[in-house]
Amino acid sequence: MAETIIVEVRKCLACRSCEVACALVHSRSKVLSEAVSESPKPQRMLTVEASGQFAVPMQCRHCEDAPCIKVCPTSALYRHGPNAPVLICREKCIGCKYCLLTCPFGVIDITRDGRAVAKCDLCLERTKVGEEPACVAACPTGAMQFVELTEALAERRRMAARQAGATAAEKSVVYGE
Amino acid sequence: MDPTKRSSDKAAQDIISHMGRLGQENAWDRLDRQQPQCGFGRLGVCCRICTMGPCRVDPFGDGPQVGVCGADVDTIVARNFLRAVAAGTSAHSDHARSVAEVFVAAAKGHAPDYGIKDPAKLKKLADELGVETENRTSAEIALEVGQIALSEFGKSEGEQLMTRRAPAPRRAIWRKRGVTPRAIDREVVEALHRSTMGVDQDYGSLLTHASRTALADGWGGAMLASELQDILFGAPTPGRGDVNLGVLKSDEVNIIVHGHEPILSEMVVAAAEDPELLARAKRTGAKGINVAGICCTANELMSRHGVPIAGNFLCQELAIATGAVEMMAVDVQCVMQGLAQIASCYHTKLFTTTAKSRIPGVEHVPMSEGTAMKTAKELVGRAVENYKNRGPVNIPPSKETAVIGFTNESIKYMLGGKFRASYRPLNDNIMNGRIRGLAAIVGCSNPKVELDYTHTTLARELIRRDVLVLTTGCATIACGKQALLNPREALELAGSGLREVCEAVGIAPVLACGSCVDNTRMLVAGSEIVAEGGLGEDLSDLPLAGACLESISEKALAIGQYFVASGVLVVFSKELFPYLGSEKVREYLFAGIEEDFGGRWAVESDPVRAAEIMLAHIERKRDALGINERRERKLYSMEERRVLEVS
Numbered sequence: 001m002a003e004t005i006i007v008e009v010r011k012c013l014a015c016r017s018c019e020v021a022c023a024l025v026h027s028r029s030k031v032l033s034e035a036v037s038e039s040p041k042p043q044r045m046l047t048v049e050a051s052g053q054f055a056v057p058m059q060c061r062h063c064e065d066a067p068c069i070k071v072c073p074t075s076a077l078y079r080h081g082p083n084a085p086v087l088i089c090r091e092k093c094i095g096c097k098y099c100l101l102t103c104p105f106g107v108i109d110i111t112r113d114g115r116a117v118a119k120c121d122l123c124l125e126r127t128k129v130g131e132e133p134a135c136v137a138a139c140p141t142g143a144m145q146f147v148e149l150t151e152a153l154a155e156r157r158r159m160a161a162r163q164a165g166a167t168a169a170e171k172s173v174v175y176g177e
Numbered sequence: 178m179d180p181t182k183r184s185s186d187k188a189a190q191d192i193i194s195h196m197g198r199l200g201q202e203n204a205w206d207r208l209d210r211q212q213p214q215c216g217f218g219r220l221g222v223c224c225r226i227c228t229m230g231p232c233r234v235d236p237f238g239d240g241p242q243v244g245v246c247g248a249d250v251d252t253i254v255a256r257n258f259l260r261a262v263a264a265g266t267s268a269h270s271d272h273a274r275s276v277a278e279v280f281v282a283a284a285k286g287h288a289p290d291y292g293i294k295d296p297a298k299l300k301k302l303a304d305e306l307g308v309e310t311e312n313r314t315s316a317e318i319a320l321e322v323g324q325i326a327l328s329e330f331g332k333s334e335g336e337q338l339m340t341r342r343a344p345a346p347r348r349a350i351w352r353k354r355g356v357t358p359r360a361i362d363r364e365v366v367e368a369l370h371r372s373t374m375g376v377d378q379d380y381g382s383l384l385t386h387a388s389r390t391a392l393a394d395g396w397g398g399a400m401l402a403s404e405l406q407d408i409l410f411g412a413p414t415p416g417r418g419d420v421n422l423g424v425l426k427s428d429e430v431n432i433i434v435h436g437h438e439p440i441l442s443e444m445v446v447a448a449a450e451d452p453e454l455l456a457r458a459k460r461t462g463a464k465g466i467n468v469a470g471i472c473c474t475a476n477e478l479m480s481r482h483g484v485p486i487a488g489n490f491l492c493q494e495l496a497i498a499t500g501a502v503e504m505m506a507v508d509v510q511c512v513m514q515g516l517a518q519i520a521s522c523y524h525t526k527l528f529t530t531t532a533k534s535r536i537p538g539v540e541h542v543p544m545s546e547g548t549a550m551k552t553a554k555e556l557v558g559r560a561v562e563n564y565k566n567r568g569p570v571n572i573p574p575s576k577e578t579a580v581i582g583f584t585n586e587s588i589k590y591m592l593g594g595k596f597r598a599s600y601r602p603l604n605d606n607i608m609n610g611r612i613r614g615l616a617a618i619v620g621c622s623n624p625k626v627e628l629d630y631t632h633t634t635l636a637r638e639l640i641r642r643d644v645l646v647l648t649t650g651c652a653t654i655a656c657g658k659q660a661l662l663n664p665r666e667a668l669e670l671a672g673s674g675l676r677e678v679c680e681a682v683g684i685a686p687v688l689a690c691g692s693c694v695d696n697t698r699m700l701v702a703g704s705e706i707v708a709e710g711g712l713g714e715d716l717s718d719l720p721l722a723g724a725c726l727e728s729i730s731e732k733a734l735a736i737g738q739y740f741v742a743s744g745v746l747v748v749f750s751k752e753l754f755p756y757l758g759s760e761k762v763r764e765y766l767f768a769g770i771e772e773d774f775g776g777r778w779a780v781e782s783d784p785v786r787a788a789e790i791m792l793a794h795i796e797r798k799r800d801a802l803g804i805n806e807r808r809e810r811k812l813y814s815m816e817e818r819r820v821l822e823v824s
Contacts, residue, residue: 016233016240020216023237032216033751033780036758041237138213 002083003127004149005136007057011143012048014055019044021138022059025123040112045120046135047107057135057144060107060120062086068099068108068119076116085122093117184628186658188422188573189488192495195571201522203494204515208624220758221254227374236758246374254759255380256372258734259387263368265735266390268510269694270361270398271533272438274330276405279440279546281323283409284316288546290444293319294411298586302404306338319408326401332360337397339404343700344707346715347744351392354773356385356742358393365390380761388742388774395739400697406477410439413480413582413691415591415684420657422492423576424485425501428464430564432557433487433496434478435471436508437692441530441544442474444553445506446482454557461564466557471496472511473692476653480582480691488658489629489651490729491622494519497527501570504560508544509534511621511730524566526559579662581653581689585702591684600702600709602682603645607720608711608804611674613643614720614795617699617745618652619736621729623753629655631726631750631784636661638788640686643672644795645679647702650693652725661687696736699723700743713802717744717775720798722791724748726784737778741766744775746794748787751780 020032027035027042035042046059062085069077069086076092077099079085093116100108100117108119123133127146131137136146145152180193183205196203216236217223223233224244232244234253243249248256282288293299293315299322303310308321329337337358340348351357358364368390371377377386407413425431432449434442448454449466458466469487470478478484487496490511496502497519504526505516512529517538520527529535530544530552544552583591589598606612616639622628632655636646640661648656660666664685668676671686679686690698703716712719723740725733728749737747756762757780771777781787799805813821 015215016217016235017213017215019240020236021213023239024216032219033754033757036220036236037760037763044237044239047239138216140213140215 002148003146004062004152005059005122005133006145006147006152008143008145009051009054009056011141012055012057013141013143014048014050015140016048017138017140018046018057018135018144019048021134022046022120025126025134043109043112043118045107045109045118058105058107059135060086060122061105062120062122067102067104071098071102073098085124086119087121087124088117088119090116182627183624184491185630185633186421186575186628188575188658189492189495189628191573192422192498192571196495196498199522201498201519202515203498203519204491204513204624207515217758219755221257221756222250222758224248224253224256226256226372229374234758248378251380251759251761252378252383254756254762255383255387258756258762259368259372259383259390261731261734262387262391262738263365263372265731265733266361266368266394266398267365268730268732269394269402269735270330270365272509272694273398273402273405274327275438275440275531276402276409277323277326280405280409281320281327282546284320284323286316288549290447290550291409291546293408295408298404298412299408302408305341323405326405329397329401330361331363335359337361337393339400340392340396342400342704343396343743344704344715347704347717350715350744350774351742354385354388356389356392358389358397361393361397364393380759381765384762384765384770385773387738391735391738392742394735395697395700395743399694399736400700402694403691403697406439406694407584410443410477410481412586413584414587415580415582416480416483417578417580418479418483418485419576420486420579420654420662421576422487422496422499422573424467424469424487425496425499425572426464426467427501427570427572429467430458430461430463430465430561431502432466432468432560433471433502433505434468434474434507435493435505436512436534437473437510437694438508438531439474439477439481440546440549441506441508441553442470442478443481444544444549445556446478446484448550448553448557451554451557454554454561457558458561458564461561463561463564466561469496473650473694474508476581476650476689476692476695479579480689485576486579486654486657489622489654491624491628497523497525499570499572500524500568501572503563503567504528504556506530506542506556507534510732512536524563524568526563528556528559530556575658577658577660577663579657579689580664580685581657581662583647583684583688583690585698585705588684588688588702589705591682600706602678604706604709604711606674606678610799610804611643611678612645613674613792614645614722614799615703616644616646616721616791616795617696617723617740618646618648618656618725619693619696619723620650620652620725620733621727622651622655623727623729625752626727626750629658631787632656633659633661634784635724635726635788636687637670638785639791640667640671640675642788642792643675644792645675646687647690647699648687649690649696649699652727653689653691655727656687657689661685662689693732693736696740700739703743703745712804715744715775718798718802719744720795720802722746722748722794724787724791726750726753726782726787728753741770741776741778742774746777746779746791748779748781748790750782752782754780
């Protein structure tokens with residue numbers, strides 16, 4: 001996948017804006033003041049989970065070797081190619097829930113009518129026109145980011161290198177004494 | 178962002194672009210930085226009242242549906258609504274209290290710079306309040322009236338005295354629903370008590386108290402503010418003035434007064450005419466001293482003195498960014514802290530003047546009633562001194578002529594003259610359908626909405642359909658900027674029936690009725706229109722609707738709620754009504770409340786569709802009154818005449 005959602009856990013304040021934005025972007029009207037009275041209610045595809053004093057927004061990781069695709073008996077779960085998001089074809093889905101059980105992150109859900117499964121589509125409609133996924137765009141602290149994986153890794157490397165350098169410098173002062 | 182998306186007014190567009198080029202920040206930029214804004218807050222489903230929280234309810238049903246205390250979404254939204262109404266009521270009423278204090282001080286002779294400018298109105302109010310007026314001086318009467326007014330805030334028993342002005346059926350409805358307001362402070366305190374953790378947890382009961390709290394504003398604090406201000410500073414009479422940033426002068430000392438209470442601004446206007454200060458201004462090279470207003474202060478000053486209006490709420494930063502403002506003096510409400518930042522980019526001296534309202538980094542010059550004129554002269558002096566520090570100026574040329582200053586009294590005077598002042602001609606023309614009904618367009622300017630666009634579009638749509646429009650607050654200034662308060666231009670846009678009446682009487686189709694506390698003038702006018710006869714027995718019978726489509730303030734919500742509880746349909750913008758998260762609250766405010774009070778809320782962001790909602794309501798009321806039916810013209814014989822019953 002070219003781009004992926006990464007979360008900087010320290011920045012997440014658990015405001016759940018991403019949850020609201022997710023439900024909203026998957027609503028019929030896509031307008032908050034309208035969506036709140038839609039029926040069935042718009043459904044969110046990600047959840048902010050508490051983890052000690054931190055909180056982490058959890059959604060589909062779009063695994064490269066996706067177990068949900070493997071177990072789906074009707075091939076309702078699919079992807080257009082390598083690096084593409086894992087999608088669900090609601091017409092094919094029989095609601096057997098194999099994918100729910102096999103997902104290691106527990107981020108696949110049942111639709112409100114119970115007839116199919118609902119999952120993150122990585123906001124395909126938005127990313128097609130160059131926009132970030134709705135959850136990322138809604139994050140007020142920038143804890144969620146939609147980044148090129150190679151760029152994210154490079155940034156992580158640079159950060160680790162800076163830390164190592166700082167530690168070394170500190171230690172050398174100690175040794176110098 | 179494109180300045181034409183931010184403002185429908187050319188002058189504001191010019192200054193927004195100018196600020197953009199210089200990298201200076203304004204409210205629109207800060208709004209952009211605040212994006213995205215929290216969906217829980219926008220729906221009113223978060224609660225920060227106790228420290229078991231903060232809690233929020235998932236509006237789409239997947240997450241938690243109740244707070245830690247068990248409060249459901251209906252309770253949470255209703256509590257937020259009630260607290261906002263209480264805050265709005267506090268703002269108007271604390272403003273009223275300041276005026277009442279000056280009023281009493283003036284009566285006692287402790288405020289030599291203030292006096293009774295309108296003894297006729299004082300006598301009328303004294304009669305209403307049961308104050309003896311025979312063989313007493315104005316000061317004696319004013320003292321007793323002022324003391325009664327002050328006691329309205331904290332009296333331990335009894336109802337708000339001004340509610341007596343409402344039609345009897347209206348008062349009966351309030352009594353039946355248990356919402357006749359008691360002391361103003363009491364309703365606000367009770368609102369905070371009910372909505373704290375673990376007290377009132379029934380959305381219906383919370384919203385009913387919101388009505389009572391709001392009525393303590395509309396028929397209490399705010400109404401007293403208008404009355405006492407009229408007596409202290411003179412009741413407004415319609416007069417001409419200029420509106421928009423173009424009123425700033427390139428060759429004079431420009432002073433802006435901004436805020437709400439006329440206590441400060443009246444003195445500044447008087448001080449600016451001081452010959453010694455004028456001479457000093459001339460010595461510094463200026464041709465004179467030009468005072469202009471912003472926000473409700475502007476409405477107060479133009480309606481009493483014809484002082485020009487520089488702009489509405491969102492123009493406060495823009496005015497300073499013209500580089501032409503030597504001094505801005507502010508008092509209370511709608512004063513952005515951002516002013517301090519923009520003033521630091523220019524030579525403009527910014528002063529706070531009341532103990533209730535301070536801003537870090539801004540010089541505070543306390544205004545007290547005993548030494549008001551001395552302080553005002555000091556402020557004007559500082560402005561004159563500052564003229565020499567002025568850099569390049571960029572004043573947009575736009576300004577429009579407006580007629581402002583309509584009151585209950587002056588509208589009746591326009592309709593019937595000095596000896597036959599009456600609403601009769603208005604009632605007759607509503608009954609015969611030349612005028613379909615009345616609409617109030619009130620309130621703020623919000624950077625989420627293109628500046629002035631919705632107020633003015635709504636006004637145009639309504640007058641085109643023969644609805645007489647009354648405006649107050651920042652909506653008035655929006656109408657002024659777009660020539661809707663200029664009778665000659667606005668009449669071209671009015672429907673033929675409305676136009677005919679306006680031309681015969683000599684008024685504009687959009688009547689500027691003052692500041693936001695002056696919305697109470699409309700309640701009084703409505704009650705007198707009912708009393709005039711032919712249009713039902715209660716305010717809720719009138720073909721009347723109100724709208725505030727650019728609201729920002731809790732004050733707007735309090736105003737909306739007191740109009741609704743007085744029997745009027747009120748339309749707010751859907752995106753600016755942060756209480757939509759509860760289905761039951763929506764159902765009550767948009768429908769159920771009409772059974773209780775005859776008025777209701779509606780939400781609509783599009784001004785043309787909002788006009789449709791208001792017109793449908795007006796026509797429904799007309800149908801109910803039976804004035805939409807065509808009547809055959811009947812020629813009565815003498816016999817038939819004798820048996821006619823005269824009511």
